Amino acid sequence: xxxxxxxxxxxxxxxxxxxxxxxxxxxxxxxxxxxxxxxxxxxxxxxxxxxxxxxxxxxxxxxxxxxxxxxxxxxxxxxxxxxxxxxxxxxxxxxxxxxxxxxxxxxxxxxx
Amino acid sequence: xxxxxxxxxxxxxxxxxxxxxxxxxxxxxxxxxxxxxxxxxxxxxxxxxxxxxxxxxxxxxxxxxxxxxxxxxxxxxxxxxxxxxxxxxxxxxxxxxxxxxxxxxxxxxxxxxxxxxxxxxxxxxxxxxxxxxxxxxxxxxxxxxxxxxxxxxxxxxxxxxxxxxxxxxxxxxxxxxxxxxxxxxxxxxxxxxxxxxxxxxxxxxxxxxxxxxxxxxxxxxxxxxxxxxxx
Numbered sequence: 001x002x003x004x005x006x007x008x009x010x011x012x013x014x015x016x017x018x019x020x021x022x023x024x025x026x027x028x029x030x031x032x033x034x035x036x037x038x039x040x041x042x043x044x045x046x047x048x049x050x051x052x053x054x055x056x057x058x059x060x061x062x063x064x065x066x067x068x069x070x071x072x073x074x075x076x077x078x079x080x081x082x083x084x085x086x087x088x089x090x091x092x093x094x095x096x097x098x099x100x101x102x103x104x105x106x107x108x109x110x111x112x
Numbered sequence: 113x114x115x116x117x118x119x120x121x122x123x124x125x126x127x128x129x130x131x132x133x134x135x136x137x138x139x140x141x142x143x144x145x146x147x148x149x150x151x152x153x154x155x156x157x158x159x160x161x162x163x164x165x166x167x168x169x170x171x172x173x174x175x176x177x178x179x180x181x182x183x184x185x186x187x188x189x190x191x192x193x194x195x196x197x198x199x200x201x202x203x204x205x206x207x208x209x210x211x212x213x214x215x216x217x218x219x220x221x222x223x224x225x226x227x228x229x230x231x232x233x234x235x236x237x238x239x240x241x242x243x244x245x246x247x248x249x250x251x252x253x254x255x256x257x258x259x260x261x262x263x264x265x266x267x268x269x270x271x272x273x274x275x276x277x278x279x280x281x282x283x284x285x286x287x288x289x290x291x292x293x294x295x296x297x298x299x300x301x302x303x304x305x306x307x308x309x310x311x312x313x314x315x316x317x318x319x320x321x322x323x324x325x326x327x328x329x330x331x332x333x334x335x336x337x338x339x340x341x342x343x
Contacts, residue, residue, distance in 0.1 A: 030171040035293040
């Protein structure tokens with residue numbers, strides 16, 4: 001097992017790679033409808049879709065509303081999404097991680 | 113693959129939300145059995161990376177695109193239950209991007225998160241059992257399992273659509289269309305997953321949950337590690 005600073009470097013590098021992907025690759029992503037939307041159009045249930053409750057969100061449809069340039073707007077929305085996902089993930093996994101003394105709790109609580 | 117609001121009726125969506133909530137509860141409990149302090153940022157990174165790569169739609173056929181679902185990838189990196197939680201986090205954040213319906217969140221958590229993470233990981237373990245115990249087998253297994261996980265996800269969508277679709281359609285036609293296009297998307301999913309797992313294995317093999325049996329330095333010697341089972 002390597003030390004903690006090496007793992008920290010891995011996480012930072014991974015986040016930078018994710019930023020690079022959304023900033024420099026996502027503007028060139030294929031704009032066509034995805035598999036499910038295509039099937040919905042071809043099979044005739046696309047019109048059952050209702051308006052999204054967050055369609056007025058400042059980040060709706062992977063854009064930052066105040067930025068005019070399409071590619072930049074999409075990239076920046078991606079950066080915001082990565083930061084939000086990372087933060088929410090850290091919070092959830094900090095809650096869901098292994099507790100320090102699970103054995104003591106188990107001894108007290110189980111099979112009585 | 114994100115199901116928007118309206119495709120599936122309210123009752124079915126609510127039922128899926130209940131099952132998904134139960135799934136998340138179980139996943140938190142299961143994750144707390146193995147995820148240590150050191151792995152918390154890695155799990156957060158995995159979720160963030162899946163969010164980023166889901167933005168990179170690739171072409172799959174005329175006028176159609178696909179993107180990574182990422183459940184299998186996350187499961188192989190951080191374990192199946194934590195992997196399902198990673199995709200759940202991604203889907204919650206994506207609601208603020210108006211991607212994937214709000215009432216459909218439970219449906220999407222099941223299809224894109226639990227089915228791909230748990231189903232994909234089960235396939236991955238099965239493949240590793242029959243393949244030689246080495247890194248290249250991990251990469252190959254991850255790609256095949258991830259690709260098939262997309263088809264499983266499409267199948268589960270079809271079940272949901274059959275139960276609660278808001279239109280009456282010939283089910284066979286919808287099933288064939290879903291499986292066809294998602295088989296193609298699965299190829300992209302498999303390639304991205306295999307490339308990512310290969311990359312992480314080359315820099316930090318000890319961080320790949322699905323390859324932790326290979327991580328001890330002793331077993332990298334060509335003299336050992338030819339036999340044995342996957343934990």
